[in-house]
Amino acid sequence: MSLLEARRVRKVFGGGLWHRSQVVALEDFSIAFDEASPSFIAVVGESGSGKTTLARLLLGLLQPTSGDVCYRGTSLRLLHRQGRRRFLQEVQAVFQDPYEVYNPFYKVDHVLELPIRNFRLAGDRRMARALMEQALVEVGLRVEETLGRYPHQLSGGQRQRLMIARALLLRPKVLIADEPVSMVDASLRATILGSLLSLHREHGVSVLYITHDLTTAYQVSHDIVVLYRGVVVEAGRVESVVREPAHPYTRLLVGSIPLPRPDRPWLGERALGQPAGLRPVGPRFCKFVDRCPFALPICQEESPPLFQLSPDRAVACFLYREQPVVTNDDLTVVLRNRAGTGAEAPN
Numbered sequence: 461m462s463l464l465e466a467r468r469v470r471k472v473f474g475g476g477l478w479h480r481s482q483v484v485a486l487e488d489f490s491i492a493f494d495e496a497s498p499s500f501i502a503v504v505g506e507s508g509s510g511k512t513t514l515a516r517l518l519l520g521l522l523q524p525t526s527g528d529v530c531y532r533g534t535s536l537r538l539l540h541r542q543g544r545r546r547f548l549q550e551v552q553a554v555f556q557d558p559y560e561v562y563n564p565f566y567k568v569d570h571v572l573e574l575p576i577r578n579f580r581l582a583g584d585r586r587m588a589r590a591l592m593e594q595a596l597v598e599v600g601l602r603v604e605e606t607l608g609r610y611p612h613q614l615s616g617g618q619r620q621r622l623m624i625a626r627a628l629l630l631r632p633k634v635l636i637a638d639e640p641v642s643m644v645d646a647s648l649r650a651t652i653l654g655s656l657l658s659l660h661r662e663h664g665v666s667v668l669y670i671t672h673d674l675t676t677a678y679q680v681s682h683d684i685v686v687l688y689r690g691v692v693v694e695a696g697r698v699e700s701v702v703r704e705p706a707h708p709y710t711r712l713l714v715g716s717i718p719l720p721r722p723d724r725p726w727l728g729e730r731a732l733g734q735p736a737g738l739r740p741v742g743p744r745f746c747k748f749v750d751r752c753p754f755a756l757p758i759c760q761e762e763s764p765p766l767f768q769l770s771p772d773r774a775v776a777c778f779l780y781r782e783q784p785v786v787t788n789d790d791l792t793v794v795l796r797n798r799a800g801t802g803a804e805a806p807n
């Protein structure tokens with residue numbers, strides 16, 4: 461049984477009488493995190509692709525329109541008090557702007573004291589202090605420069621690392637990190653991502669790293685899921701997806717970033733070619749059809765299922781329709797087939 465699992469989760473916003481205003485933020489998304497085999501998965505996509513919606517669904521902050529999110533086999537909707545408490549401890553989040561989490565009237569110590577108290581992590585004050593100091597050191601923060609200060613007295617990067625320290629304190633099994641480094645500068649970015657990596661490697665925490673930035677996803681994650689307008693277009697080992705992108709959208713993404721790849725010239729959007737000029741026909745279609753230079757007539761009227769390119773690689777594109785279809789579009793099958801666990805060194 462998975463620790464945390466999304467099963468064909470779909471989220472539609474808006475609606476009511478005005479169906480035209482509906483937005484399908486996420487379409488039939490499945491993913492699983494196993495306790496025995498921790499993973500480090502990046503979810504990458506441009507603005508509006510459904511990344512934050514996915515994070516909020518997995519954290520139980522949003523209800524799926526259909527499908528379900530389960531924690532240790534039980535739907536989040538049906539968790540009772542004790543199960544919910546365990547979920548809140550084992551599944552932690554780090555968000556883009558940690559400032560919102562802080563109460564400006566309390567010293568930042570409060571952020572660490574609260575979970576220690578709520579989850580009874582320490583027997584006395586001395587033990588609580590030791591736990592706090594240990595967590596700070598683990599994310600590279602100096603105790604004397606952090607404790608005793610107010611939130612505004614810390615830098616954005618320090619506040620973000622403090623949130624990771626808080627997550628670490630609770631010894632979670634899964635960490636959902638939604639754009640954790642998009643607000644910090646390049647040097648801190650490496651430190652924060654390093655903190656996430658050591659959480660994963662040294663404490664066996666599964667990390668879902670949500671980002672619009674393919675470069676950092678490539679640097680830290682083991683697997684990658686590429687989202688385009690709420691749909692998974694490609695998934696697999698980050699190494700193979702980035703080196704040999706299969707979906708035209710992934711090719712576009714990879715071509716638009718200056719990866720440190722001397723063997724591959726920077727491509728840019730034009731290198732992919734002009735869109736084929738096909739438009740959707742009817743209610744179902746490939747979401748990328750209007751931008752795709754390789755679009756086929758079938759892309760106008762059917763949404764492609766995930767085709768399995770190799771045991772650990774899948775792509776939702778009719779260019780690969782000769783390949784077997786992944787049953788139920790179940791990504792978990794593909795990501796579980798990864799050659800090793802996240803414990804091995806990523807790139």
Ligand SMILES: Nc1ncnc2c1ncn2[C@@H]1O[C@H](COP(=O)(O)OP(=O)(O)OP(=O)(O)O)[C@@H](O)[C@H]1O
Pocket residue numbers: 473474483484485505506507508509510511512513514672
């Ligand atoms: N509460 C909401 N009500 C209506 N529409 C919403 C709501 N939340 C998200 N959406 C829509 O759902 C889609 C996916 O949004 P989401 O925030 O998940 O994307 P994202 O990939 O995280 O984008 P960004 O990188 O800009 O944060 C978007 O079209 C967005 O406008």
